[in-house]
Amino acid sequence: MQDPNADTEWNDILRRKGILPPKETPAEEEEDEQLHQPQSVVKTYESMTLEELDENEDEFSDEDELAMEMYRQKRLAEWKANQIKNAFGELNEISGQDYVKEVNEAGAGIWVVLHLYKPGIPLCTLINQHLSLMAHKFPQTKFIKSISTTCIPNYPDRNLPTLFIYHEGEMKAQFIGPLVFGGMNLKCDELEWRLSETGAVKTDLEENPRKQIQDQMMTSIRCSAPVRRNGDEDSDED
Numbered sequence: 001m002q003d004p005n006a007d008t009e010w011n012d013i014l015r016r017k018g019i020l021p022p023k024e025t026p027a028e029e030e031e032d033e034q035l036h037q038p039q040s041v042v043k044t045y046e047s048m049t050l051e052e053l054d055e056n057e058d059e060f061s062d063e064d065e066l067a068m069e070m071y072r073q074k075r076l077a078e079w080k081a082n083q084i085k086n087a088f089g090e091l092n093e094i095s096g097q098d099y100v101k102e103v104n105e106a107g108a109g110i111w112v113v114l115h116l117y118k119p120g121i122p123l124c125t126l127i128n129q130h131l132s133l134m135a136h137k138f139p140q141t142k143f144i145k146s147i148s149t150t151c152i153p154n155y156p157d158r159n160l161p162t163l164f165i166y167h168e169g170e171m172k173a174q175f176i177g178p179l180v181f182g183g184m185n186l187k188c189d190e191l192e193w194r195l196s197e198t199g200a201v202k203t204d205l206e207e208n209p210r211k212q213i214q215d216q217m218m219t220s221i222r223c224s225a226p227v228r229r230n231g232d233e234d235s236d237e238d
């Protein structure tokens with residue numbers, strides 16, 4: 001019996017007539033063909049960095065150019081957003097000469113939290129500690145501090161601590177004096193909540209921590225209040 005896969009002229013005629021099925025290609029030959037087939041750069045450009053995209057630009061085919069350019073713009077936007085997001089991260093000291101540059105010219109979309117303080121004032125020290133922690137937690141917000149009189153000559157100590165909140169160079173909120181902060185009992189998450197209300201930070205706190213303390217105090221007051229008995233009410237009426 002003749003092998004239908006044999007390379008003979010007669011078999012070729014029978015294949016053309018449809019009498020014999022097409023010749024089977026060995027698996028090894030198929031693998032070799034797949035390995036030698038050119039692959040579109042579009043399939044690999046998504047794994048490239050911006051630098052690699054520039055280096056391999058000449059290798060892109062015409063049909064890849066549009067998709068590649070769209071991807072390049074996407075990666076560039078992500079890179080810019082990441083640069084802004086991680087631009088800060090520390091509570092930095094500025095002088096009066098730095099004020100315009102660091103505050104008024106901070107840049108588009110930038111929130112600035114400025115603390116005016118003086119060394120030796122305990123509440124100022126406490127707030128600097130809280131702001132330092134928040135600067136690490138919210139690196140997209142610029143946290144800065146400055147000795148009050150270096151920014152504003154003759155600024156009264158009775159107004160300390162003072163927080164100025166700016167967005168794109170425009171003042172959005174201000175907290176002035178120790179009474180606003182509630183004294184030395186101020187907790188970091190309470191200050192975080194206050195800043196989140198101005199828009200300066202995006203907190204993950206679900207409610208005002210101060211409200212929890214107030215609710216606990218009211219519960220304590222209600223529990224400690226004397227309970228009047230019916231007999232007491234009757235004696236009052238007499």
